[in-house]
Amino acid sequence: MKSGKFWAWVVFIVGAAYFFIPLMATVEFSLRMRRGVHSFDAYQIVLGDARFQSTFLYSVIAAIFTIVLGVLIVVPAAYWIRLRLPQLRPIVEFITLLPLVIPAIVIVFGYIRMYGSNSPLPFLGSNMGANALLVIGYATLSLPYMYRAVDTGLRTIDVRTLTEAAQILGAGWSTIIGRVILPNVLIAVLSGAFLTFAIVIGEFTMASLLNRPAFGPYLQNIGANRAYEPAALAIIAFAITWGCMSLIQILSRFAPKSANRPN
Amino acid sequence: MTDLSLSNQALATRPAPPNEATAFRLPTQWIGVAPFFIFALMFLILPTLYLVVGAFQRGDGSFTLDNILQLVSDPSISSSYWVSIKISFWSAIIGAFAGLAIAIAIVRGGLPGWTRSATLTFSGVASNFAGLPLAFAFLATLGRVGIVTTLLRDVLNINIYAMGFNFLTTSGLIAVYLFFQIPLMVVIIVPAIDGLKKEWGEAAATLGATQSQYWRMVVIPVIWPSFLGTVILLFANAFGAIATAYAFAGPALNIVPIKLYSQINGDVLHNPQLGYAIAFGMIVITGLANVFYIWFRTRSERWLK
Numbered sequence: 001m002k003s004g005k006f007w008a009w010v011v012f013i014v015g016a017a018y019f020f021i022p023l024m025a026t027v028e029f030s031l032r033m034r035r036g037v038h039s040f041d042a043y044q045i046v047l048g049d050a051r052f053q054s055t056f057l058y059s060v061i062a063a064i065f066t067i068v069l070g071v072l073i074v075v076p077a078a079y080w081i082r083l084r085l086p087q088l089r090p091i092v093e094f095i096t097l098l099p100l101v102i103p104a105i106v107i108v109f110g111y112i113r114m115y116g117s118n119s120p121l122p123f124l125g126s127n128m129g130a131n132a133l134l135v136i137g138y139a140t141l142s143l144p145y146m147y148r149a150v151d152t153g154l155r156t157i158d159v160r161t162l163t164e165a166a167q168i169l170g171a172g173w174s175t176i177i178g179r180v181i182l183p184n185v186l187i188a189v190l191s192g193a194f195l196t197f198a199i200v201i202g203e204f205t206m207a208s209l210l211n212r213p214a215f216g217p218y219l220q221n222i223g224a225n226r227a228y229e230p231a232a233l234a235i236i237a238f239a240i241t242w243g244c245m246s247l248i249q250i251l252s253r254f255a256p257k258s259a260n261r262p263n
Numbered sequence: 264m265t266d267l268s269l270s271n272q273a274l275a276t277r278p279a280p281p282n283e284a285t286a287f288r289l290p291t292q293w294i295g296v297a298p299f300f301i302f303a304l305m306f307l308i309l310p311t312l313y314l315v316v317g318a319f320q321r322g323d324g325s326f327t328l329d330n331i332l333q334l335v336s337d338p339s340i341s342s343s344y345w346v347s348i349k350i351s352f353w354s355a356i357i358g359a360f361a362g363l364a365i366a367i368a369i370v371r372g373g374l375p376g377w378t379r380s381a382t383l384t385f386s387g388v389a390s391n392f393a394g395l396p397l398a399f400a401f402l403a404t405l406g407r408v409g410i411v412t413t414l415l416r417d418v419l420n421i422n423i424y425a426m427g428f429n430f431l432t433t434s435g436l437i438a439v440y441l442f443f444q445i446p447l448m449v450v451i452i453v454p455a456i457d458g459l460k461k462e463w464g465e466a467a468a469t470l471g472a473t474q475s476q477y478w479r480m481v482v483i484p485v486i487w488p489s490f491l492g493t494v495i496l497l498f499a500n501a502f503g504a505i506a507t508a509y510a511f512a513g514p515a516l517n518i519v520p521i522k523l524y525s526q527i528n529g530d531v532l533h534n535p536q537l538g539y540a541i542a543f544g545m546i547v548i549t550g551l552a553n554v555f556y557i558w559f560r561t562r563s564e565r566w567l568k
Binding site: 004007008009019021022026028029030079082088100101102104109110111114136137173195202203204209220227234241 | 281284295296298307308311361365370372374382392398402408409442500524527
């Protein structure tokens with residue numbers, strides 16, 4: 001047992017070193033822009049860059065639309081499968097796992113060829129269409145996470161009783177989903193939403209191939225042309241990811257553990 | 264009036280009054296899942312099938328196997344597949360075992376409680392910290408003027424670049440990919456290790472099992488399916504990753520996703536249909552990995568019974 005504990009410490013410390021040395025070195029590097037002293041110059045330049053602001057804003061808006069689209073697609077489907085069509089569950093689970101198997105670059109390649117400006121559905125024929133296609137692509141990428149989050153949330157509430165109670169009170173389907181089910185799984189939906197945000201915000205492949213002015217292509221451009229700014233951007237990106245994950249953890253404390261408790 | 268309940272299948276399928284014929288019900292059965300299926304069909308399944316079909320066609324639409332054969336016969340393409348498979352395989356295997364070791368250490372190693380929550384929180388973040396920022400972080404650390412590179416050179420007089428270190432080698436990319444592969448393994452496998460009940464260890468000990476027997480006959484069979492599943496996930500994760508490698512070398516690096524990226528952007532292979540074939544090859548490889556996983560999992564489950 002004693003040696004077990006020793007090896008556990010060794011593993012933990014080696015692991016911590018592998019993960020913390022690059023992060024600390026990146027912080028240190030990002031502060032070195034002014035010769036000889038530590039300064040926040042790199043951060044100031046990055047944050048003051050008009051292109052940073054516009055691309056970041058673009059990606060934030062894309063992420064918000066992605067989350068809305070994901071919720072509109074996933075919540076009714078997950079709810080309906082729990083309520084009425086449990087036999088479809090394996091098929092839906094399989095489909096939601098596909099984006100983990102099919103690489104993003106393949107999916108976006110399919111879009112480019114299928115929805116080009118000469119196709120019957122010319123998404124890429126207009127600017128707005130291309131933006132929509134980017135949001136759609138992001139929603140596809142987030143499908144595995146969104147579906148699992150929502151399904152876990154639905155598991156903790158008694159979908160059937162809630163639905164029946166709402167129906168007895170005369171509620172229609174939109175009222176049931178919008179005002180009964182959604183508020184009950186809101187925390188689960190928000191966890192999925194923050195994860196989606198973290199994935200989407202710096203995404204490069206889809207944004208670049210669809211030629212959108214998003215944060216990912218901007219990062220690539222800075223990375224190829226600057227020395228210290230990329231390090232600052234890496235720290236900013238890490239902080240954003242950390243923020244999203246912390247929000248998920250905080251939210252999970254408010255989530256109901258199980259609604260089907262006997263008491 | 265319990266008949267009001269639309270949600271109860273048994274009641275809903277009971278012989279209905281004439282004005283509520285089943286034909287009227289049919290669309291409502293599907294209406295909830297219809298948006299999902301339409302979306303999945305239009306933006307996931309059909310685009311993928313479009314590429315798969317295109318892989319077997321000439322520019323004029325006639326059937327051919329030339330595109331697929333060219334994947335093998337063109338050395339620059341086949342080598343890019345080979346490099347990608349090597350990177351994905353080893354980063355998945357090393358990431359999986361390192362992640363497993365860390366998970367066992369924090370769950371079973373008798374470390375203080377804070378190590379577990381700190382590791383899990385950090386893993387959640389690091390598993391999603393990929394793409395370009397990850398490359399930037401490693402360039403700041405081990406790039407030519409990176410902090411660790413210069414520290415090693417100035418303090419210990421070790422020049423890692425003179426020793427042949429480079430991010431653009433297979434091992435260089437594997438080392439970087441581990442930064443998101445290990446945490447992903449930790450995030451997924453810790454719940455599986457938590458699932459090992461303390462009683463099992465005690466029961467095994469009571470029956471006279473040694474520690475190694477307990478591991479071999481109880482622990483490994485129980486966590487094996489989720490471990491293997493995660494290895495496959497890590498493989499696919501690395502196989503499709505492009506941004507990190509692209510940040511290191513732009514289009515110069517010869518791995519499949521970058522090859523496809525250049526082909527989409529500018530038909531560098533001078534055959535538009537070849538892009539379809541490359542995409543098809545990528546789907547086949549990640550798909551095969553999953554088939555292998557499902558086959559293995561059903562086998563191991565049968566064995567568990």
